[in-house]
Amino acid sequence: MLVSNSGPDASSRAVLRFLVEQLPGVSLVEGGTSLEPSVTSDPPTLRSATVVEGTALRAVKVPDFSRQTASGFGAFLDGAQKVRVAAHREGIPIVLGTVSAAVRIRVNRRMTTWGHRPPCVERKMYVPLRFLPQLAGLQGLLSSATGSGWEIVDTSGPDRNGEYPSQHPSVLLERAMRAVDQDRQRLEERLAEAWCAKSEAPLFIDGGISGSATVASSSCAVGIVKSHRTLYVEGDALRIVLGLKQGERSSVFRVSPRSRSSVLSWYLRLRGADGRDALWGLVRVEVADCDRPRERADEVSRWVMAEMTPLSLPDGRWDKMAYGVRDCEEFLRAIS
């Protein structure tokens, strides 16, 4: 997932003009303010999981891997979001967000956009209408003013507990950021489901697959999780995972998050962590449940390791990022 910030493009400038016209007293933010994903991230946690390969979690050398090993992935999926605080009125932030997602397929070792389903791009203005009621009901005006499908999203609705957010700007920003995240995830899941429906070839998904039941149960979807805010190991198992050598994976375990689908998962060390931090080159792989988890884990691990070249430099996450994912991000950066 790509998060980027940049100055207003022509489309965003139209939104700003709209705000100035429709919202007297609004104050435009020069240069925009970036909203980092960490603002809304959950705190790092350890969580236990059920081992399904053997009885206890252990390190397993991925067998039969060499630099000549061919990858089975036929396509890559990733999403991106651009978020900026565009304006505020009396401290109430107005956030502009662009989310996008694309599947890039590999043909003759070169990446190209999946022709069956075009990449998705959505542009939205995230506004707490509860505190800025002047903007409510202006969707039609916004669309005609911008001509590019901008949509107003209310970020001040009640949460699952029925509670409304306070007027604290940070709370409202967090609400907006979470809404952007959700929109991006929705786009990614929509594309992933479309891919799984076609079932053309294994799809490398940047991130987990448990968000969609369809994707989580598809044999052609493989999720690669690079961030480890939640580690599904505790105690000795944690030491084993953090001590994985290059080319080793952990035993397969089952991940069953609340409100999400259950999937099989394992940790895989792509690059040696000597002299680096413990999570260097460490990814967590998610696949749909299957009868022979060991063989499936070995096979998918070989594919993931085969994606280690070419390097994704200069991206800072190059130790974990497949080049196909970087290609998706560059593509999304270009179109959104």
Add this chain to the structure above:
Amino acid sequence: MSEALGRVVATERKPNTPHEFHFWTAIDSPVGIGTIVRVDGAQPMDGQIPHIYGIIVEGFSYTDLQSPMHDVLGHDGSPTLAGFASTERAEIRLYTAAVLRQIPEEPLQPVPMGQVFLAEEADVQAALRMDGYLREDANTGIPIGVYRAGGTDAVIYLDADFLLGPEAAHLNITGVSGLATKTSAVEWLLASLFKHFPEDKGSIAAVCFNVKGPDLCYLDQPGKVEKSDEALYEKLGVDTKPFESVRYFAPYTAKGLALNTFRNNEALLDNVTPLTWGLREVLQFAEVLLNKDDVDAKADALIDFIKESVVDKEFPADNVLKKSHRVESFADLDAWFRDVLQGLENKNGESWRTHHVATIRKVRNRLSNISTRCAGLVTDSGAVSDLPFGSFGDRTVYVVDVANLEEDAQDLIFARIVSKLREHLERRDLGVKHLVVFVDELNKYAPSDGPDTYVRKMLLDIAERGRYLGLVLFSAQQFRSQVHRRVVGNSGTALYGRMDPDELSTPGYAVLSPATRTKLATLEKGQLMIRHPHFTQPIFVRFPRPAVMQGREGAERYPQANEVTLESAILRALRPLDPSITLGWVQEITALYTEQEVIRARNATLLARPKDVKAYFSSQFRKIIPAQPAQRPMAGSIRSVPENDPYGF
């Protein structure tokens, strides 16, 4: 309409301008340096979608790799492992194109963003402004070759008005030696010119100076034409046959027996004419042969006096000259000098008619020397055999072979022939309206540095004023940078074959992009880069191999004749005029005469080309009554006288 092959891009660092733009293409796009493309603008201007034509002058390729080290690390330092990577890095083909033409032409704006298409034949015509001179009612196009790129085959035409005048004129070819590109290109272009030069513009002929090798010696002989070239000939509308009308001119060797040309094989002599000049012809261009450092103003004055008052005039005896003279040949001139000097010596005089005896001796020495230095070309006797000034034929090539001559003789031939051509064209009585003069090795004849020779001055004069007369210079050289700027600068059209990299590094080529220069350094045989007044950028074309016998093949099939005996030389010279002549007949006729007399008779016969060759040749000799053996007088009987007769006597 074909599919778009690229998109125009512009960034702040690399913006587009009215004369240059950038675009990217797919990796496998069939474009390269020299490809002509068309940009269709996205926004109409005054209700018209702008079309911009450009030619690719530079190409870039790069990936998203930030540092080469990243690639090394990614493949563990092993290049072979790179081949196993599942994915190729994203790669771009980015091209820079120079604008050939914008439609509409006003207002001239930077090239807009838009789709890029491969130029089709009609696009090429528009891009190069050829549509202006390929109209049905006024077609002055001369095919020079075929532009090929990505499946487009388009004939490239030069504008005759800009090739042969009056708008612009002259053509210059540059290229390394040994690839036969320069000579082949000229041969091909002359064939195309003779075929396509508009009838309403009048007649045209060419005079080619063959300054080295046998390349121009077989223009009337058919050569091998490859299948691929046949298709080119068909597309270009030129027949695959040699020149129909070619005449060769060459002086004799120093001995005077055989013609001093590669084309002196007996089988090819029928259209070879000796080139011989006498005193009158040479003296007119004496300054070509005389060393300026050696011949001062005094000597010049004497030479002028001889030209004005001695040659071809009855010069009476005076107090110095013993007798009157009529000087018509070098032999006569020498006799005249001898008489003058003898007279001065006898009178112990130091000057004659204001000319000092030392000056007279010096001029005598220099002028007499000419017939020795240019032996074979200059005759002592004054016999003249020349180009048919006044009766030049339409679509005829006149080749003057000077390849085997000394530099002085080459200069003399060049200077005199070109001067005569110019005189006749000024008087409009050459026989043709337009004349192309082809000179190779321009480095030598019109160098950018060195002394200001007569030949260089003449070339400059043609280059600067020839087009008004219909006298057009087609010149060639290996190093354009070493040719006088005014000669190449006045050439409206310039062709470039494969170039020497050192030459390309000279300032004259700085206007070309590095990629274009690289392409020039690696051009294949049969490819040329063209600059023409209508083309705002150089264009690359292919031309077919000329349909004439190449020099090497001709030299093998028709080997050069060696020096032969006097009788054999006479036989070879006269047999083309009368095939019934035999060696025995020649031996019988010439047996009693000196070599000089025989050669003079041959020259006179060749010049007259009489119907009855035998009779004419025989009549050239003085009558000699064959020596009769002296009759031994009959010894009279001796009267016997008695020994004892005292009165007997």
